[in-house]
Amino acid sequence: MAGENPRQAAMRGDQWERIRQRLQSELGNATFNSWIKPLKLDVKPDGLVVIMAPTRFMRDWVNSHYSDRLTLHWRNEDAEISRVNVELGTGNGELHSIDVLKADGDAIEIEAPAPKVVQPGAKASSPVDTKPREAENEVGAPLDRRFTFENFVVGKSNELAYAVARRVAESSEVNFNPFFLYGGVGLGKTHLMHAIAHHIRQRDPERRVLYLSAEKFMYEFVQALRFRDTMPFKQQFRATDVLMIDDIQFFSGKDSTQEEFFHTFNALVDHHRQVIISADRSPQDLDGIEERIRSRLGWGLAADIHPADYELRLGILQSKAEKSGNITVPDTVLEFLAHRITSNVRELEGALNRVHAHASLVGREITVEMATEVLKDILRANNRRITIDEIQRKVAEHYNIRLSEMLSARRARAVARPRQVAMYLAKQMTSRSLPEIGRRFGGRDHTTVMHAVRRIEELAADDAGLNEDIDLLRRMLGA
Ligand code: ADP
Ligand code: MG
Numbered sequence: 001m002a003g004e005n006p007r008q009a010a011m012r013g014d015q016w017e018r019i020r021q022r023l024q025s026e027l028g029n030a031t032f033n034s035w036i037k038p039l040k041l042d043v044k045p046d047g048l049v050v051i052m053a054p055t056r057f058m059r060d061w062v063n064s065h066y067s068d069r070l071t072l073h074w075r076n077e078d079a080e081i082s083r084v085n086v087e088l089g090t091g092n093g094e095l096h097s098i099d100v101l102k103a104d105g106d107a108i109e110i111e112a113p114a115p116k117v118v119q120p121g122a123k124a125s126s127p128v129d130t131k132p133r134e135a136e137n138e139v140g141a142p143l144d145r146r147f148t149f150e151n152f153v154v155g156k157s158n159e160l161a162y163a164v165a166r167r168v169a170e171s172s173e174v175n176f177n178p179f180f181l182y183g184g185v186g187l188g189k190t191h192l193m194h195a196i197a198h199h200i201r202q203r204d205p206e207r208r209v210l211y212l213s214a215e216k217f218m219y220e221f222v223q224a225l226r227f228r229d230t231m232p233f234k235q236q237f238r239a240t241d242v243l244m245i246d247d248i249q250f251f252s253g254k255d256s257t258q259e260e261f262f263h264t265f266n267a268l269v270d271h272h273r274q275v276i277i278s279a280d281r282s283p284q285d286l287d288g289i290e291e292r293i294r295s296r297l298g299w300g301l302a303a304d305i306h307p308a309d310y311e312l313r314l315g316i317l318q319s320k321a322e323k324s325g326n327i328t329v330p331d332t333v334l335e336f337l338a339h340r341i342t343s344n345v346r347e348l349e350g351a352l353n354r355v356h357a358h359a360s361l362v363g364r365e366i367t368v369e370m371a372t373e374v375l376k377d378i379l380r381a382n383n384r385r386i387t388i389d390e391i392q393r394k395v396a397e398h399y400n401i402r403l404s405e406m407l408s409a410r411r412a413r414a415v416a417r418p419r420q421v422a423m424y425l426a427k428q429m430t431s432r433s434l435p436e437i438g439r440r441f442g443g444r445d446h447t448t449v450m451h452a453v454r455r456i457e458e459l460a461a462d463d464a465g466l467n468e469d470i471d472l473l474r475r476m477l478g479a
Helices: 005-027 029-036 056-077 159-170 189-203 214-226 231-238 255-270 291-297 310-323 331-340 345-362 368-374 376-381 388-399 403-407 413-429 434-440 446-462 464-477
Strands: 040-043 049-052 081-087 096-102 107-112 179-183 209-213 242-246 274-279 301-305
Touching: 005 029, 005 040, 005 056, 029 056, 029 301, 049 081, 056 081, 056 159, 159 179, 159 189, 159 301, 179 189, 189 209, 189 242, 189 274, 209 214, 214 231, 214 242, 214 255, 231 255, 242 255, 255 274, 255 291, 310 331, 310 345, 331 345, 331 368, 331 464, 345 368, 345 376, 368 376, 368 464, 388 403, 388 413, 388 434, 388 464, 403 413, 413 434, 413 446, 413 464, 434 446, 446 464
Parallel strands: 179 274, 179 301, 209 242, 242 274
Antiparallel strands: 040 049, 081 096, 096 107
């Protein structure tokens, strides 16, 4: 293959470009920019490809989350390639390599020089001060002691943000600058930032960590302007090793504050100090923030937190309930809350606290009925359309059968009855027609659904147990 070098290289380059474009449309801009864009392609004289990630963390993350996709796309381009696996060294003179496994099974390991991981050493526009830290407590906001990594429950929706936060907290080098954390309200951004601060302060008390809200930053800045003395202001920020500014969307439209923030930011980044920023949206989406700042904010690593799914909501509730001591909250109530309160974690916590408070004040037992009553307003706000899917899942869970059995042709009573209950609820709780419901239950006829609905009505008339089941299911589903 040697000798075809330039042509091979150009061909690989084109393939990689096509793959990148496909990945961008599949993964979306934010994910693409964080993980795929920084990857570099190198082509060896024999036509083999080397994909390099600039940091170990990035390599691991790409390998565990995107290697299947990368492989798939590469194989589309070249059927000879059976697997693509990014493997990098630490960056300090160590070699980076990637295995490209040819279809015949020969592993070929290629080594490539390590790409630079250090920040570009541009000259600082304003020098970073190295004075002692006495100013820190004046501007920094206090940290919430409960906001630790230990108290943070990890699920699919926040695993990336959590992993990067831990990485930033544990590493004494600056790998991602800035670390940009974004997501909707009440999803744990502030919690993670405080957790990073706690961790660093504990591990390395010498490192100067400063956490504050964007609002506080602006307040301090305006104060400094008023007294016509911005030097101390500048100095105290530039003397930090780790600067965290929370809810930066607050800077929107506030031009001079943005300007000042940008100088501080650049000075710190140029000196390899860690900057951590949070916002309610991605850097690109920060309207009212200057374009050059937005683009600069996206240079590091952006990680988003999505709304928690059911499992995570339940996990968070269980963890909070465990810690809250003497009042026990039954599992059914936790499940009920996890099902019904979907907006954000803060509301979820609020609901649990309210139920708690009510139970201890009024001395009432905590039940689903009681929670329904106490949380009427929150529940209403969280109301949503119920799908046949959810009904099937919830009913299967309740009767401890598999979802596939719900849709199967099996007629054993242990499966047929729950199936009828699910059909009944689907008829009651959704606006789907009988034929539609039948289709969704493994392609059954609408008369089967009709029969199921009647049968359950009949049975429920004098079966208190069944009645209770239906009642509970309905509440779990959010009627
Ligand atoms: P944000 O800053 O994103 O608006 P917060 O960090 O203030 O949200 O989180 C709101 C509340 O929810 C806090 O009490 C926080 O401890 C809690 N919380 C959020 N996510 C989690 C989680 N994954 N595990 C445990 N508690 C969480
Ligand atoms: Mg917050």
